[in-house]
Amino acid sequence: MNRSFLARNPSVMWFIAILGLFTLLVTVFSEATGTGLISTSFVKTLGKTLCLCLIAIAMDVVWGYCGILSLGHFAFFGIGGYAIGMWLMYARTETIVANSLAAQAIPPTPAELSDAVASQIFGVVGASEFPAIWMFAHSLPLQLLMVVLVPGLLALVFGWLAFRSRVTGVYLSILTQAMTLALSLYLFQNDSGLRGNNGLSGLQNIPGFEETPQAMISMAFFWASALALALGYVLFAWVVSGKMGSVIRAIRDDEARVRFLGYHVESYKLFVFTLTAIVAGIAGALYYPQAGIINPAEIAPIASIYLAVWVAIGGRGRLYGAVLGTVFVTLASSWFTGGSAPDINLGVYTIKWTDWWLVLLGLSFVAVTLLAPQGLGGLVDKLKGKKA
């Protein structure tokens, strides 16, 4: 990643510049660090949107560039969220429990403390002991490692099995849906060790920063999300720009031909699938502390389908397209479902957007796929073409 890489890819410079400007504006107008024009809850919404943009560019690389229509990448996003959520919940509960036990005459032993923390966390699912998967929950560095390791390993094993058997196209998409569905159903169970449908909550409270106002914490997460998006963008732009990009686009267009050139196609798919899964995990780990709660519904199959819709509407095969699509669709979604969109009275029937938004989104998806496969990114290309 040298200077010539950025020089050869002016769109990366543009993206970083726009993202930087946006971050500056939000900082200047936030409650914590600026005039207060932008509410803390809106800063969180913006920060979460940046995380969604990050998983969207990962999706664009795996689907738009490599041609693997994964409908399971939100599983990796969710796993990243759970991994960081475990530490957040553990550390915070431990502080609370330790404080309340400190009032007792005899200080608690470590075992007593651990038991008390466990019954506090798992009381809702009728358990009082830490399941094995919480082994590292006490350690932030270890859980951070899990954020990348668990999605990475899952993607590696799943991808190896699927690609090795040459499962492609719609069958692969169905398989990835099955993966995310299975994971979500498993997590819904009370004895999954991750609190069943209650999920993990209170994630907006960061242990060690109890005195820091939420406005400031939100701002910090917003900055972290912007930085992660910028780094992710540069990373993926680098991956898809050189010879690697050439080979993975070739795999998308005609994988059999790539094999006869001597490339082991499965390794390339596995590389792309795993790398994007890891980035999805990181995006999730930044998203859920801003959302405050994660539960198994987050990784329902529909979430990964939405992801594909964002990328399709934004325009596959161009990274900024994925960002455009995500921002556009999530903004439109909150406008239509938030009650801001005026109902349309047709006399006999009133179109309520809260009910009809999904229909509209579905129709847009079909329309873009059939009529404008370049999506919103195609508009940018047109503008660029005019200038040139």
Add this chain to the structure above:
Amino acid sequence: MSTLLEMSGVSVTFDGFKAINNLSFQIGEPEMRAIIGPNGAGKTTFMDIVTGKTKPDEGRVTWGDNNISLLGLSESQIAREGVGRKFQKPTVFEAQTVRENLAMALKNPRGPFDVLFYKKTKRGAERIEALAEQIGLSDSLTRPAGELSHGQKQWLEIGMLLAQEPRLLLVDEPAAGMTPAEREKTTEMLVEAAKTRAVVVVEHDMEFVRRLNCKVTVLNEGSVLAEGSIDHVTKDPQVIDVYLGR
């Protein structure tokens, strides 16, 4: 001239239909060989077997100086062993430039991390220029391959094959859909390539085969019907019967 590829007693059955029937075949290095035969004779299937796309039900396919078996290798391994293949339909990556197509084919380490950290070299660039010159596409290096004419795509594909520096080149019906001038140029390229390696050309067009001026193998119903010079096989009554006589 030593034997490079040897196939013996190979059979392939598709849903009960014997597409290749006890086929034996040998080619040396360097050598030019033409394979002719009626539609459905098994010419493409023969290439599928050599390149690892189709696994035969029985028989042996051995390769190289150490007589290793190609049957246990995957398509990409066989390609890395030095077998290059040109398909019946021109298959180049239309969304990418001529230069990108050639760069991908250039003989270099093929692992994902080799490719990820690949640095463009002066030698590689020169090699691409030379190949482009050879296939008459020097002025089109920055054009998307999809913009090329049918004949140019065929040449680009031949250029990609040469870039791989294979020891054996399998070429499926290169002259199909070409103008006479394009055919002539294609013949030149193949004859040139066969000076240093083994080249197998499958072709329908008799004039084209005659101009290759090489040993001819006639396939019919999945096995060898006749083998020899073009004049020899075209006089063979069996060959006239199944193929030329129609």
